[in-house]
Amino acid sequence: MKTYNLSAAMPPWATALIVIGALAAIGILLFIFFKTRKTASKVEAPAIQPAEPDKVQPVEEQTPVIDEEPITELATEQPISQQSVSIPPVEKPEERIKEQEGEDDGEDEASVKRVVRDGEHIKYIIIKYKKSFTAKLIQSDDEVKSYYSSLKNELLSYDGVKSRISWKYETFYQGRVTLAKIAMRGKCPCLFLALKTAEITDEKYIVEDMSEVAAYEKTPCLYRIKNDRRLKYSNDLIASVMGERVKNEDYKEEDWASKYPYENIEPLIERGLVKVLTEEDAQSGDVFKPRDYVQASEVDELMQDDVAVALIEESDEISDKTKSGIINIDTLSKYFSDGETVTLEEIKKRISEVPKKTTCIKVLARGVLDKKLTVIADSFSMEAAKMILLTGGYVVKKKSV
DSSP states (O other), X not given: OOOOOHHHHSOHHHHHHHHHHHHHHHHHHHHHHHHHHHHHHHHHHHHHSSSOHXXXXXXXXXXXXXXXXXXXXXXTSOOHHHHSTTOOTTSXXXXXXXXXXXXXXXSSEEEEEEEEEETTEEEEEEEEEEEOHHHHHHTSOHHHHHHHHHHHHHHHTBTTOEEEEOSSOEEEEETTEEEEEEEEETTEEEEEESSOGGGOOOTTOOEEEOTTSGGGSSSOEEEEOOSHHHHHHHHHHHHHHXXXXXXXXXXXXXXXXXXXXXXXXXXXXXXXXEEEOOTTTSEEEEXXXXXXXXXXXXXXXXXXXXXXXXXOEEEEEEOOOSSEEEEEHHHHHHHSOTTOEXXXXXXXXXXXXXXXXXXXXXXXXXXXXXXXXXXXXXXXXXXXXXXXXXXXOEXXXXXXX
């Protein structure tokens, strides 16, 4: 067998080239390996980071700014603890709002706004009434009267308890001991009891402390009867006041509500149950002063509807709607002089466009009115009435059958 000596067969320079080529190949492979590894580590880096610093940092910087503004605002308002101190969570949200509104905490005054004429001035007059407990009860709705009747029956059902009605409230007592009072505040009856509010720990009772008011020094615990649930709870509070007093098993309930049928303010004034404050005590102010002229397009800006309605007068004459017609304000201004009274008969005499057989006329707004007129008609558009009133005139509407 023949053998060959490769080193002898290959020249030295060829062997050097082979070695150099092998080393270069190894170098290239190592370069590719480390390059690939470095790239892979860059791609995987986000996956092992806990969060992205660039996105988290702005939120941390903004957080103090967001928190600071509400704190500044709250510092100028009433503390939350004061707003909610007497409002346990058992009450419905709408009731909590009403608790904080201070429903007619004034004793017995009520105001009525009326529009009246005072010479050349048209004025709002604020008439103040001082209403007695009885008057308030008379003018309450049926539900309020029913609550009152139930409260009174429950109080009087205990042996020896009697009641008397004064101007401001009804007092319930036994001998010389005052046990409770019922007053009318806002639109609900209020029960004042001889209890200390600090001793009432059950959150279902929403009570108020009135001990600083002299009239309720002996009955400082105020409980407003706003609904059937509160009426039911009031029996428990009454029982607490009565203590060891015994209920009269023979007591027969009365329908106290039926003893106070509704009446208007006038008869109550005559009976002395409502007092009208003097004119010096009443507040008043100008609504508007008559103008020399007015355009139909501007009346809604110059006068409110309720003012116009309040100033429209009613005639004793009954409207005859057999044959209707219409007339515009600017036409009346053309055919009638300042200070005149406009009637259907005069309209038919002076204005040929209005048929002679017309029995019913409606006045509409149009154009300009530059004089003071008293207009008697069957009906008026609201704008037409305002035009007449704004120039100092009178709107007189016939009665409808």
